[in-house]
Amino acid sequence: xxxxxxxxxxxxxxxxxxxxxxxxxxxxxxxxxxxxxxxxxxxxxxxxxxxxxxxxxxxxxxxxxxxxxxxxxxxxxxxxxxxxxxxxxxxxxxxxxxxxxxxxxxxxxxxxxxxxxxxxxxxxxxxxxxxxxxxxxxxxx
Amino acid sequence: xxxxxxxxxxxxxxxxxxxxxxxxxxxxxxxxxxxxxxxxxxxxxxxxxxxxxxxxxxxxxxxxxxxxxxxxxxxxxxxxxxxxxxxxxxxxxxxxxxxxxxxxxxxxxxxxxxxxxxxxxxxxxxxxxxxxxxxxxxxxxxxxxxxxxxxxx
Numbered sequence: 001x002x003x004x005x006x007x008x009x010x011x012x013x014x015x016x017x018x019x020x021x022x023x024x025x026x027x028x029x030x031x032x033x034x035x036x037x038x039x040x041x042x043x044x045x046x047x048x049x050x051x052x053x054x055x056x057x058x059x060x061x062x063x064x065x066x067x068x069x070x071x072x073x074x075x076x077x078x079x080x081x082x083x084x085x086x087x088x089x090x091x092x093x094x095x096x097x098x099x100x101x102x103x104x105x106x107x108x109x110x111x112x113x114x115x116x117x118x119x120x121x122x123x124x125x126x127x128x129x130x131x132x133x134x135x136x137x138x139x140x141x
Numbered sequence: 142x143x144x145x146x147x148x149x150x151x152x153x154x155x156x157x158x159x160x161x162x163x164x165x166x167x168x169x170x171x172x173x174x175x176x177x178x179x180x181x182x183x184x185x186x187x188x189x190x191x192x193x194x195x196x197x198x199x200x201x202x203x204x205x206x207x208x209x210x211x212x213x214x215x216x217x218x219x220x221x222x223x224x225x226x227x228x229x230x231x232x233x234x235x236x237x238x239x240x241x242x243x244x245x246x247x248x249x250x251x252x253x254x255x256x257x258x259x260x261x262x263x264x265x266x267x268x269x270x271x272x273x274x275x276x277x278x279x280x281x282x283x284x285x286x287x288x289x290x291x292x293x294x
Contacts, residue, residue: 002178002180003168003182004180005162008161009161009183009189010186010188010189011189012156012158012160012186013157013161013185013186013187013188013189013193014157014192015154015157016153016154016157016161016186016190016194017157017189017193017194017195018153018197019150019151020150020190020193020194020197021193021194021198021200022146022149022150022153024201026207026209027146027207028209028211028212028214030214030216031154032293033242033243033244033247035293037264037265050143050146053145053148054148054151055247057147057148057150057152057154058152058154058244059155059248060148060151060152060155061156061248061251062155062164062248062249062252065159072164072251073164074254075166076165076166077239077240077256077260083238084259084260084263086235087235087236087241087263088235088239088246088266089264090235091236091242091243091264092235092243092263092264092265092266092271093228093268093270094228094229094231094234094235095242095243095268096228096272096275097231098224098228098229100293102236102242103244104293107191107194108293109216110191111194112195114216115219116218116293119221120225120226120228123229123230123233124232124233124236127231127237128173128234128237129173129175131233131234133175135238136174
């Protein structure tokens with residue numbers, strides 16, 4: 001547990017919970033990022049406006065952070081482009097088929113004690129842990 | 142006004158991901174790697190987010206309606222069905238391969254990293270593919286009851 005950072009994790013998590021609360025309290029909407037992006041992509045309905053606005057805020061966050069003096073690290077990802085693309089397609093298709101991702105099911109759904117969301121979260125955690133176990137400790141990528 | 146709230150919520154959500162370290166895929170993989178040198182940080186992030194939003198949703202649900210909207214759009218699906226199980230499993234495989242889920246992927250676009258851009262384009266392709274597939278499927282079932290596309294989030 002050399003890299004365990006509980007304090008920043010708790011502060012960051014609380015902010016995520018606060019954002020989800022405010023979006024529900026003011027706009028009556030669930031802060032599920034996969035649903036928000038899919039609404040923008042599908043290009044219909046009257047909700048594209050606020051969905052796009054949320055994504056703008058999300059992308060602006062690191063920019064405001066770097067202005068405030070927080071260093072923003074370049075994300076470290078696999079060298080294999082095919083792997084990156086395949087993972088992206090799986091995340092996109094899977095999150096829509098399953099009706100949500102880490103934010104929609106893992107935070108918002110679980111917070112309102114949804115059984116569907118608890119099951120979805122348990123399943124995506126389990127498959128993700130298995131994939132990492134396979135790639136790191138069996139195949140040894 | 143709703144647009145302004147959405148931008149602010151996106152900002153706060155983004156700051157949360159950033160401060161918690163969840164923008165870095167290797168940090169997420171460190172959590173998923175329970176057989177390696179396990180980093181429990183993501184569990185703390187989720188726990189803190191759940192406590193705050195749990196209390197927040199409870200307060201919100203007690204109100205008659207949201208402050209700026211006509212009604213709250215709480216998800217309505219209740220049953221655990223095959224799409225939920227298969228979708229979550231596929232999502233988990235993709236998440237485990239790279240360590241990015243939709244929120245951090247979109248937010249990391251700000252770094253202009255070519256791999257992040259490729260991931261987001263692929264993710265968008267996956268989402269659009271699902272919509273098209275869903276339309277074809279529901280088209281075949283035309284005549285039956287309208288299928289609700291009520292997502293969970």
